Amino acid sequence: MSARAITCVQGTGLPLRGHDIDTDRIIPARYLRAVTFEGLERHVFEDDRRGWAGAGAHPFDRDEWRGAAVLVVNANFGCGSSREHAPQALQRRGLQAIVGESFSEIFFGNALALGLPCASIGPADATWLQQLLEDAPDTQVVLDLETMTVSAAGRVVPASMPASARDALVSGAWDATGLLLARGEEVDAVAARLPYVSDW
Amino acid sequence: MPQTLLQKVWDAHTVRRLPSGQTQLFIGLHLVHEVTSPQAFDALRQRGWPVRFPRRTFATVDHIVPTRDAARPFADVMAEAMMTALERNCREFGVPLWGLSDQRQGIVHVIGPELGLTQPGMTIACGDSHTSTHGAFGSVAFGIGTSQVRDVLASQCLAMEPLKVRRIRVEGDLAEGVYAKDVVLAIIARLGVKGGVGYAYEYAGSTIEGLSMDGRMTICNMSIEGGARVGYVNPDATTFDYLRGRPFAPSGDAFDRAVSWWRSMASDPGAPYDDEVVMEAAALEPIVTWGVHPGQSVPVSGRLPAPSEAPPEERQNVADALAFMGFDAGAPIAGTPIDVAFIGSCTNSRLSDLREAARVVGGQRIARSVKGLVVPGSRAVRRAAEAEGLHEVFLAAGFEWRDAGCSMCLGMNPDRLEGRQISASSSNRNFKGRQGSPTGRTLLMSPAMVAAAAVAGEVVDLRQVLRAGGGAR
Numbered sequence: 063m064s065a066r067a068i069t070c071v072q073g074t075g076l077p078l079r080g081h082d083i084d085t086d087r088i089i090p091a092r093y094l095r096a097v098t099f100e101g102l103e104r105h106v107f108e109d110d111r112r113g114w115a116g117a118g119a120h121p122f123d124r125d126e127w128r129g130a131a132v133l134v135v136n137a138n139f140g141c142g143s144s145r146e147h148a149p150q151a152l153q154r155r156g157l158q159a160i161v162g163e164s165f166s167e168i169f170f171g172n173a174l175a176l177g178l179p180c181a182s183i184g185p186a187d188a189t190w191l192q193q194l195l196e197d198a199p200d201t202q203v204v205l206d207l208e209t210m211t212v213s214a215a216g217r218v219v220p221a222s223m224p225a226s227a228r229d230a231l232v233s234g235a236w237d238a239t240g241l242l243l244a245r246g247e248e249v250d251a252v253a254a255r256l257p258y259v260s261d262w
Numbered sequence: 263m264p265q266t267l268l269q270k271v272w273d274a275h276t277v278r279r280l281p282s283g284q285t286q287l288f289i290g291l292h293l294v295h296e297v298t299s300p301q302a303f304d305a306l307r308q309r310g311w312p313v314r315f316p317r318r319t320f321a322t323v324d325h326i327v328p329t330r331d332a333a334r335p336f337a338d339v340m341a342e343a344m345m346t347a348l349e350r351n352c353r354e355f356g357v358p359l360w361g362l363s364d365q366r367q368g369i370v371h372v373i374g375p376e377l378g379l380t381q382p383g384m385t386i387a388c389g390d391s392h393t394s395t396h397g398a399f400g401s402v403a404f405g406i407g408t409s410q411v412r413d414v415l416a417s418q419c420l421a422m423e424p425l426k427v428r429r430i431r432v433e434g435d436l437a438e439g440v441y442a443k444d445v446v447l448a449i450i451a452r453l454g455v456k457g458g459v460g461y462a463y464e465y466a467g468s469t470i471e472g473l474s475m476d477g478r479m480t481i482c483n484m485s486i487e488g489g490a491r492v493g494y495v496n497p498d499a500t501t502f503d504y505l506r507g508r509p510f511a512p513s514g515d516a517f518d519r520a521v522s523w524w525r526s527m528a529s530d531p532g533a534p535y536d537d538e539v540v541m542e543a544a545a546l547e548p549i550v551t552w553g554v555h556p557g558q559s560v561p562v563s564g565r566l567p568a569p570s571e572a573p574p575e576e577r578q579n580v581a582d583a584l585a586f587m588g589f590d591a592g593a594p595i596a597g598t599p600i601d602v603a604f605i606g607s608c609t610n611s612r613l614s615d616l617r618e619a620a621r622v623v624g625g626q627r628i629a630r631s632v633k634g635l636v637v638p639g640s641r642a643v644r645r646a647a648e649a650e651g652l653h654e655v656f657l658a659a660g661f662e663w664r665d666a667g668c669s670m671c672l673g674m675n676p677d678r679l680e681g682r683q684i685s686a687s688s689s690n691r692n693f694k695g696r697q698g699s700p701t702g703r704t705l706l707m708s709p710a711m712v713a714a715a716a717v718a719g720e721v722v723d724l725r726q727v728l729r730a731g732g733g734a735r
């Protein structure tokens with residue numbers, strides 16, 4: 063299976079401030095009671111959005127950021143539970159990339175497997191970009207995976223992600239299943255060498 | 263060249279280097295549960311793929327099960343749909359399922375070890391972040407998402423980035439009333455909730471070596487709360503003694519052959535580490551979280567921090583957490599009133615946890631204002647506890663004695679906090695909304711500390727309770 067090459071994401075941005083935003087907040091556990099991912103986007107940040115200073119005040123409820131392609135976060139985004147429902151819900155809402163200071167590893171891997179790139183930028187760059195989007199919500203944000211940069215309003219800042227993940231995205235190999243299925247006999251050979259698989 | 267356990271296990275399971283630079287890693291044991299698997303099985307069905315190694319794949323049900331009245335169909339139609347999907351998927355793909363009619367059912371991270379499925383030197387995957395628990399046996403165990411569950415079902419492999427290894431050495435004896443839970447909460451407080459990103463944590467030192475397998479599992483379980491996807495302890499005599507005689511452990515001569523292989527997988531003396539941290543056990547107190555992530559904790563004799571005392575980048579987080587919790591900066595954590603006492607979860611629901619909690623309860627009753635819940639991690643734990651009469655201690659004290667499941671660790675089943683309730687909980691996450699009420703509040707602590715808080719109706723220093731002769735000896 064070859065996937066679509068993802069070299070560049072461009073669109074408006076959605077600033078979401080806060081460190082350590084965990085996946086229980088992104089999608090509360092009660093919405094995991096389902097056998098498909100359909101409709102999850104309706105419940106993104108549901109409890110935060112209800113509790114946020116007044117209805118409609120949460121960044122995900124604000125008109126000026128509707129239709130954004132790039133979510134801009136701070137540190138340790140997506141920590142906690144391994145639920146893929148979190149990146150699924152964000153992607154189903156129309157987000158095509160996330161940039162921010164840092165990401166939890168499991169979240170990063172889950173997002174990668176969906177073709178949703180998570181790129182790290184410096185902490186000051188993340189707050190700059192959030193401020194920019196708060197002041198000028200129409201600003202176009204560009205994540206370029208070939209030059210590994212994020213640009214907006216004429217400024218370009220460096221971005222990073224593990225080289226293998228970047229390569230997988232730009233070469234369209236981010237859906238790993240096909241690759242993992244390819245060499246069946248090599249998998250069998252490794253299994254046969256492991257004493258616990260071959261019953262000691 | 264001396265090597266770490268991580269390196270040895272990684273090498274032994276490497277199929278090849280993928281063009282992206284990631285490693286294709288063979289997964290020796292795949293554990294499946296009802297929440298993260300239905301979409302993965304659907305993907306296989308759509309593409310006509312079989313499960314590649316059904317004999318290395320095992321399923322159970324834990325997150326959604328009601329821990330009281332689990333008669334089918336479940337009252338919750340969505341939970342029933344998930345249960346039915348898992349039953350159908352396991353039947354269709356030939357995966358053994360320990361469901362509600364099986365005496366082996368329980369939380370996936372409790373039953374894997376208890377059945378002897380979890381063994382040293384293995385790679386393990388499960389669609390659940392607390393898969394790190396299994397590292398207590400010297401396995402390398404990854405929590406994964408649903409797309410990766412699909413990959414493992416279809417290919418028995420994962421595409422993985424290499425990990426660095428940080429050795430965390432804990433030395434010395436733990437004081438009375440201080441447990442593995444306190445050790446891991448202290449590690450997270452020190453290294454931070456994202457300190458472990460990119461690392462496997464190797465737990466070592468005399469304190470860790472002195473822990474039972476239950477204690478080691480508690481520590482490895484919460485590696486993920488420190489940002490480390492993988493945590494492990496090198497296998498030793500404690501590990502082998504635990505495994506001997508378990509249903510899926512090798513027996514007879516095979517057991518001896520297994521022990522020599524298991525031993526050979528432990529980190530070598532002089533192995534290179536990317537980082538090393540040393541902690542003194544004697545300095546540790548019982549620890550209680552006060553905020554909205556597991557790194558926001560204080561020793562039980564401590565006071566809540568003020569935002570102004572925090573590093574600049576943390577100030578807003580501390581202020582927000584205090585506001586959410588409704589707590590005042592500078593207030594002592596001891597004396598915080600609680601509404602609910604929850605003893606359970608894959609972190610602390612094993613027999614030794616229940617024994618310690620029951621010892622603290624002794625013949626006392628829990629406070630009238632407290633709803634107490636004891637939820638064994640598996641049916642086997644429940645049976646063993648009942649054989650010792652622990653359930654009678656809990657029931658006489660006013661606790662409810664439930665069936666095995668995840669229960670109030672997360673809001674996916676009928677056990678939930680209501681409104682602003684404060685829960686003293688032996689689980690692993692105090693995230694906003696985690697225990698099922700969007701505004702509910704969670705204080706994480708050891709199960710013995712939960713028992714003491716249940717009796718007192720407020721957070722108390724277990725050491726003082728024990729010193730005053732509280733609890734049965």
Ligand code: SF4
Pocket residue numbers: 324325369370371390392607608609667668671672689690
């Ligand atoms: S007990 Fe809690 S943390 Fe453990 S598997 Fe269940 S829900 Fe997850």
